[in-house]
Each structure stands twice: as C-alpha cells, then as structure tokens.
Amino acid sequence: GVFQIEGDGAAEFLNVVTSNYAGWLEDGQSQYAYLFDPDGNVIDDVMVYRRSRDRYLMVVNAANEAKDWEWLNGVNDGRYLIDREIPKRRIVPRVRIRDLKDERGVIDIALQGPLSRDILIEAIGRENGPTLDSLERTKFCELIxxxxxxxxxxxxxxxxxxxxxxxxxxxxxxxLWERLIELGRPIGLLPCGLAARDSTRTEAGLPLYGHELAGPYGIDPFEAGFASYVKLHKPFFIGRSEALKSYLNRNREVVRFTVDSEARPVRPGGAVLDRNGAVIGRVTSSVSLGPVQVGMALLERIGLGEGEEINLLNEVRGEAGKPTSRLESGDRVAVPIYGRIAPRFPTRMPISDGGE
Known part of the structure; x- marks a missing residue:
C-alpha cells in the first residue's frame, strides 16, 4: 500500500505514529520505521519518503494495508487511544491521508542487483544518468x-x-515493466515474485512481518536486531513506554543459521535445540540457496556465538507424541538436522548507522 500524508503537521504526525524520527528527513530522503500500538505491539514496518515539507509517502506491507489505513485514520481522527498514561492525548493538527493505490493505481516495481543501475539508465534515458548516480542509499528522485x-x-x-x-x-x-524486460533480459534480468524476494531477504537477515516481526511469537524490533530504527530518545511516539520496557528487558533474539544443502529442508515452526537437546527456540524462515540452506530463528536466550552448533527439528506430519515403546515399523519420528549459528547479517550487507 502507498499512502500520502499531507499538511502542515505531516512531520509531527509521522513523529507520533512511527518509531523513527521523521524530523531528520530532508526532501528526497527516506527512512525505515515501525508502527506500534499503545501496548508496544508492532502493527507494521513501513518506509517513509519525504517529498516536501508537507508531503510524505508511507509504504506499508500489502497484507497489512487495510489494517494500517484504519489505524492511521483512526489516530488522525482521534478515535483511538494513543497514550495510556495520558488518555486525552490527540494528534494536533490533523493531516490529510490519501491512498494513492486506490486513487491513482500507484504500484511499486523493485529492480535489484548489481546491474540494476545500468538497466534503469537505459530504460529512462542516459540524460537521467547523473541524477540516478547522485542517489545515495535511501534517497530518491522524481522524474518525468x-x-x-x-x-x-x-x-x-x-x-x-x-x-x-x-x-x-x-x-x-x-x-516501464516492458522496457526493463526488453533491455534487461539479454544481460540476465528475470521477472520474479515475492517467493524469490523472500529467499534474498532471508539470506540478508531482514525480518518479514509475521515471521521475524510480530507474528505468532510477538517479536519486537529489538529482538529482530533492528533497534536503531526505534528512536527511544524521542519524547513521545505511540508505544514508546512499552518499547522502552522491551528494550531494557530483552531476553530473546533472532539469529541466522546455516545448514548443509544435503540435509533435509528445514521448515518454519521447527524447534531449535542446543547441543544438549534442550529446546531453545523456533525456526521463523528458511530457504535453500545452492550449497547451503539459510534460515532465521527466534531463540529464547541471548548470546549464542557465531559458529555455535544447533540442531533443528521439524514437526512430524501425522501422529505425534507416540512413546518410543509403541513405535512400529513404518512409524515416522523427527530426526535432528545439524546447523550452525551464522553472522546476524552477511558481510556484503550494508548495515545502517541508524540514521536511515
């Protein structure tokens, strides 16, 4: 979903509803942030783009689009509680929120990879090359x-x-799609969907809402490894008090792990065991990448070092919990899959200094 936040109070509105600091943005800059509810639960992770002093784009997850739209408008209209300590707190002044996907059919085409610059310049014209070259990471431009x-x-x-x-x-x-395919296909450009994106973001250690963020395990940004996008120094944003408690009392963390490709596929929801066989967490994502499988898991402890051995146990499909004394020929039991803790982020992945 693509929403536009408009009005003199747009920056202040975003400072209240998101965890990052919109006031740091200048025209043509963007930042990653979270939407929290007053109890510190993650509603969504979003990107915010400053088009001008009184116009910002907010890009939200497609699966959360309707929920986010209702939440943002409810906060703007004063229909939702935003501060349990000061129940009468409201957004002032109000802003205008537009759904650009609904109004104008705005979509997002992601062109990623080492040749993306060359292909895009060919598609939009070499005269726009200097503008494209000037874009640092997280910056943007608008062209006709x-x-x-x-x-x-x-x-x-x-x-x-x-x-x-x-x-x-x-x-x-x-x-644009037709031009990109026409110009890029001879040098290896391929169209792909969210499943392919899921493999690359898992390899990079990036959280996906519902897996390494929120979801069945209620994972927060601190546990996910993205604390720098929650600006606790701000005097107020929705959910700040509970977010601060989560930061101070953190006892879980998301880790990346690797498994040899010859091993059976590791499935999300599987148990993570330490070397002594004790369950210490759950697998949240796992993909096969040529010679290895790479995945992420939420551990109920902090500090497992890189290279430390773990075992991964997929749930047995069918009858479960049968005592070993009753096992018969043909019964299936879970067999541990050997893995190791990997660096939280690959070395080729540029890590933000928290200002994005």
Missing amino acids: VSGHQLLIARTGYTGEPLGYEIYLTGEDGRW
Whole structure:
C-alpha cells in the first residue's frame, strides 16, 4: 500500500505514529520505521519518503494495508487511544491521508542487483544518468520520462547493495515493466515474485512481518536486531513506554543459521535445540540457496556465538507424541538436522548507522 500524508503537521504526525524520527528527513530522503500500538505491539514496518515539507509517502506491507489505513485514520481522527498514561492525548493538527493505490493505481516495481543501475539508465534515458548516480542509499528522485511520472528510490528489501524501487501508476508501470524486460533480459534480468524476494531477504537477515516481526511469537524490533530504527530518545511516539520496557528487558533474539544443502529442508515452526537437546527456540524462515540452506530463528536466550552448533527439528506430519515403546515399523519420528549459528547479517550487507 502507498499512502500520502499531507499538511502542515505531516512531520509531527509521522513523529507520533512511527518509531523513527521523521524530523531528520530532508526532501528526497527516506527512512525505515515501525508502527506500534499503545501496548508496544508492532502493527507494521513501513518506509517513509519525504517529498516536501508537507508531503510524505508511507509504504506499508500489502497484507497489512487495510489494517494500517484504519489505524492511521483512526489516530488522525482521534478515535483511538494513543497514550495510556495520558488518555486525552490527540494528534494536533490533523493531516490529510490519501491512498494513492486506490486513487491513482500507484504500484511499486523493485529492480535489484548489481546491474540494476545500468538497466534503469537505459530504460529512462542516459540524460537521467547523473541524477540516478547522485542517489545515495535511501534517497530518491522524481522524474518525468517520455510523459511518465516516476519516483525512483535507492531502496529495497533484498539485501542487495545496489537496487531501486520505482513508484508509478499502473499505465506508467506497464510501460516501464516492458522496457526493463526488453533491455534487461539479454544481460540476465528475470521477472520474479515475492517467493524469490523472500529467499534474498532471508539470506540478508531482514525480518518479514509475521515471521521475524510480530507474528505468532510477538517479536519486537529489538529482538529482530533492528533497534536503531526505534528512536527511544524521542519524547513521545505511540508505544514508546512499552518499547522502552522491551528494550531494557530483552531476553530473546533472532539469529541466522546455516545448514548443509544435503540435509533435509528445514521448515518454519521447527524447534531449535542446543547441543544438549534442550529446546531453545523456533525456526521463523528458511530457504535453500545452492550449497547451503539459510534460515532465521527466534531463540529464547541471548548470546549464542557465531559458529555455535544447533540442531533443528521439524514437526512430524501425522501422529505425534507416540512413546518410543509403541513405535512400529513404518512409524515416522523427527530426526535432528545439524546447523550452525551464522553472522546476524552477511558481510556484503550494508548495515545502517541508524540514521536511515
């Protein structure tokens, strides 16, 4: 979903509803942030783009679009409690929130990888090359190319050091898509969907809402390894008090792990065991990447070092909990899969200093 926040109070509104500090942004800059409810639960993770002093884009997860729209409008209208300590606190002044996907059919095309710059310059014209070259990570520009309006951001959720997300309307999107495929296919550009993106973001250690963020285990940004995007120095944002408690009392963490490719596939929801066979966590994501499997897991302890041995136990499909004394020929039992703790982020993954 793509929402536009408009009005003189747009920056202040975003400072209240998101965990990052929108006041740091200048025109053409973006930042990653979280939406919390007053109890510190993560509603969604979002990207915020400053188009001008009184116009910001907020890009939300498609699966959470309706929920986020209702939450933001409810906060703006004063229908929802935003501070349990000061129940009468409200947003002042109000802003205008527009759904650009609904109004104009705005979509996002993500062009990621080491050749993305070269392909995009060919698609939008070499005369726009200097503008594209000037974009540092998380910055964006707005261009009119052959009558097509494009917002091009040096952002992405694949872990690639170089990549772009292009926001444009449906008709403009069809034009750009066809040009990218035509120009990029000879040098290896392939269209792909969210399953392919999921493999790259897992390899990069990036959390996905419902897996390493919120979801069945209620994972918060501190546990996910993204504390720098929660600006606890701000005097107030929705959920700040509970977020501070989570930060001070953290006793869980998300880790990355690797498994040899010859091993059976590791499935999300599987148990993580230490070397002594004690359950210490649950697998949240796992993908096969050529010679290895790479995954992430939530551990109920902090501090397992890189290279430490773990065992992963998939849930047995069918009858479960049968005592060993009753096992018969053909019964299936879970067999541990050997793995090791990997660095939280690959070395090729640029890590934010917290200012994005």
